[in-house]
Amino acid sequence: MKTLVNHIAKAALAGGALLVAAGAHAAGGLDLNLGPDAVQFEAAGEITHGIALGGGVIHSDYREDATIYHAQLLGVQRNRERDVGIGARWTQFDTDYGNGGGLGLGGYGYVYLPQAPAVSLGGYGFYTPGVVTSGDLDDGYEVGVRARYAFTPNVDGYVGLRQAAADFDNRHGNRTLDRGAQVGVRLSF
Template structure:
């Protein structure tokens, strides 16, 4: 539990530093926290310039064994009344009982707002790290998820979703699911 507390404190510190760094130039920033039966995830994102977002986060899961997954990403983003879309690169670093390592991947997210219910959006995200750009024990990895979001206020979204994160390490055990399951979360935008 002390390790998890330290990791969340570090993620909060990194997220705060990220937002301070981008704050002078940011068109928008957000903090995101979600919980699942076996996992907790924290993310911070801020726009460096209009349409360019820098972000990072940490996911800690006890789904099967202990796994902590860090990421930093740079995305091109577009938000309007109809959709919220981002595409770009993500560095993912794995610290797990199965192996350790990191790599550069590609992916993004996309949500559409329902015309009949403009406060509701549905969509998902996915990032894949292929073996050609990995380090240490990591062969490849991915994280995918789907979410339904509701805007309680212009600055607060709540959501429910499903997530799966997996990685393949050099230890010949094959791809290991590091986190899978439902999540509930809140995102603050400013």
């Protein structure tokens, strides 16, 4: 538990630094979700209109101890119909199976339902290929789907499913590091 608190504290400090770097005038957000075996914290802020810088951490005890850090730079577009972002992400794996990191690509996309404008459905995915990895990591990915509900203009609650996995170039090979349902809250400002 103490390790988990340390990971969340580090992520919160990194997120705060990202938001300060992004500037007080830019849009930003904080996201926290919990699952049966995992906790995830993310922070992001627009550094200029349409470009968001963010980072986060997942700590999972799905099978063994795994912590996955990421930092990303995305092109984003938000309006009343959709919320999308596409770009690059550095992912760092610190697990009982192996350690390493790499540069990947991916994004997210959500559409708002015209009949229920407070509801949005969508998902995200990021893939790190073996050509741009270091350490024990051969390749890795994180994918998820979510259904979000806007309680207020600045607070969304959501439920979703997530899977994160990595292939290590050691005796452990391909391992699912986190899989399961999650419930979360996202604050926008």
